[in-house]
Amino acid sequence: MTALRPDLQLIADLVPKGARVLDVGCGDGALLDYLVREKSVDGRGIELSDDGVRDCVARGLCVVQGDADGDLRDYRDDSFDFVILSKTLQAVKGPHLVLRELLRIGKRAIVTIPNFGQWRVRVSLLFGGRMPVTKKLAASWYETDNIHFCTILDILDLIADEGLELIEFVPHHSNGARLSMSPALANWAADQALFVLEKQTPTA
């Protein structure tokens, strides 16, 4: 069994044993497989690609072919303890709507994003004058799946606008190394960031 990709391991470490988990955009099922095996979660996945669905099914996972924009509405309120959206928010049609759905069907959401505010991206745009194509963002602007580029600060704004509670914020590099710094600095330094979100409980 190969080790989990470091950024997925960061997510896995946040999920307690036996939780009910929905992984939206679960790819080949590596994370779900780990969670089911190591943490005995009741794991479900949503995946758009044929290959991903095939791989998940072959691992014995439960996966529904679909996407975040169209298929979350099929799930009942609070049917999961955790809903995971890993590096997918920037690729959906309505990120704010998807965020609301995540927290309707899950008690908590774990969202990770690639940070388009990172200094390499900024430098590339500043001096190159063209939309950055980097190792992590390998597609040209016209063919990238990432239709809503966003930075860490953008997501923090959205979380505030949506009235969501930020339980945990983990800026990190793609090798999994965590960065302990303010959001503004992390927005320069981090490749990626992880957010654990909850609906704000109305104060009585």
Place this chain on the structure above:
Amino acid sequence: MTNNPHTSLTVFENEPLILDSGQSISPIDIAYETYGTLNAARSNAVLICHALTGDQYVASSHPITGKPGWWTNIVGPGKIIDTDRYFVVCSNVLGSCMGTTGPASINPENGQPYGVDFPVITIRDMVRVQMALLDALGIDRLYAVIGGSMGGMQVLEWLATAPERLDRAVVIASSARHTAQNIAFHEVGRQAVMADPHWQGGAYLSGDARPEKGLSVARMTAHITYLSEAALTRKFGRNLQDRDDITFGFDADFQVESYLRHQGISFVDRFDANSYLYITRAMDYLDIAARHGGRLADAFAGAGHVKTCVLAFTSDWLYPPEENKRTVHALNAAGVPVSYAVIESDAGHDSFLLKSQQMEDVLAGFLSAPERAETAP
């Protein structure tokens, strides 16, 4: 191929089968085929449920048409439903005409064919007969129950009615209810049969003629619903049949007409018109949610342990992906461990009978996937 000898057995001899309609039938013959060997633990049985006009010859040649089994690309030694590994059972459904009791069978009360005296049956009645077959074969639990189209409806009734006997279930291009459009097409087919003067109010078996014209038209209509516009265009377009120009008449000028006529004519050789009425009716009556206050999820409340896979085809407009997704949604809401894949295809509903690498990959992965922690005790 280890196709065990053609077999048939009789059930409900002492106690009649009480049907959903409240009527009863006794006795019931079941014609079935088996492939492979039941293991000592009796844990490798796979039940395959056939579609409306299908039969038990899933992987062996049809005795009337001589054609190979209807799912030989999936079922056989070393294939995805591997008969070296699984004991495959496929039985002719109740109400059909390939050996299982149906309207063409002899009514023991008067020694005449049942005809329309045969009671109206449901998909769940078909499943009850399958259960009796498994009882007789000494199979308590199925490794998997698998079916496409009406076969998938039977699988859904298995999930709703006897989930404790299942480890896995595969529902392909199917639905838990018949929609208005589904019923409408079936009604056209039934009216075609009943409008044929040879139908004789259903009593044609005691005469010389069969309602062949009517049944043939029913089949032609139905066949269109199994295909897609893209498939028809690809196969036929506006091509003419053995002629250089249109004839300004009502011959089969177009290849598609000739094809449909052939489909209709060859169907009447192997299928009983009354069976067609009864089985289409059974499908129209299907509405699994209706027994559960309209909540389909409640029907699957006992199936939380059954690993389930639902497959749909992009070009299937008879039981389209949206309808299959409805089923998945309900299974999910019931806590059933369900997977759902949408298979790319332009061949319409019949895609499930055709070769598709994507379908084969998903099916193979699903059937041989390791037991997961969440399903372990």
